[in-house]
Amino acid sequence: MRTVDVAKECGYSVQQVRDLERLGVIPPAVRADNGYRSYTPLHVRALRAYRGLAAAAGPVEARRLLAGLRTATITEAASAIDEVHAGLARERAEVVRAQRALERVRAEEDGRDEDSMTITQLAEALGVRSSTLRFWEEEGLVRPERVTTLRARRYGPAAIRAARVVVALRAGGYGIPALREVMGSLDGLDGAADARRVLRGRLDQLAARSVALLRAGSDLAAVVDATRGTPGPPE
Structure with missing residues (x-):
């Protein structure tokens, strides 16, 4: 030929x-x-x-x-x-874990009138270190408020929701650059819903990749x- x-x-x-x-x-x-x-x-x-x-x-x-x-x-x-x-199976399992984490976020928020939290309280609630929250702030993923003359961080409802979404997406294998892009497209109360849509899209992509490998x-x-x-x- x-x-x-x-x-x-x-x-x-x-x-x-x-x-x-x-x-x-x-x-x-x-x-x-x-x-x-x-x-x-x-x-x-x-x-x-x-x-x-x-x-x-x-x-x-x-x-x-x-x-x-x-x-x-x-x-x-x-x-x-x-x-x-x-590798494809591992990626799929990570996305499914992230979906489950987001469902827990929604379940926890249903009917809740969430108050603000300190960085220590939020870190304990999410199971992460305070330094992790500070890093996410530096990367523009979570934006706390600054209060008092000491400029202490306070996390209001929107910041708490954003932090929970970040935790879920991190569990789904998202790195910081991808997280920055995703979180930049999320807005307020619809953040978790948009994140679920992103994860469904990723599952569709994984399915297409699996089919290509089978072919x-x-x-x-x-x-x-x-x-x-x-x-x-x-x-």
Whole structure:
């Protein structure tokens, strides 16, 4: 197969096929006497496997994994692919934990006329350190009020709700940059509801990534089999 044929089969450009070959995602093509590349159906399957892996785990991880599969033992290859599945399962479990935490936030707030709290009281209520609350304030995630001549922090109802949402999203695996973006889009009493919407969206994304990995399964198996001289499944 010519480079243009492989590109057409996989939905990549000719340059992308060459780049992915250079990066080790697919095996080196055989060079004809005239210098032109000659590819096989295995190259097509490797590129399809890369597309699914990139959608599931990101292009950097997909390149690393595909390049490693060519020299890995069957045990190592199976373990590497299983870890991608396990990583998606861990992310999903984190989001589900965050959803449950947000439901507890809603249950606690129903019918409550919440008073303000000191930093120590809020830290104890949330199960975090006071230094964590100060850090969240520095990052713009939670905004307490300043009262008295000592400028002591007081957390009103809005700040308390924001802190609870941050705790829930942190449990869902959100890092500070992502939290800053999410919290910036939340507004007052709707904060927890918006956070639930964000988490539902993340579950949908995880489902799409899992399906992409499943679609790549037979192509990944063909790549693993080919490196060991084992006949793979038919096209």
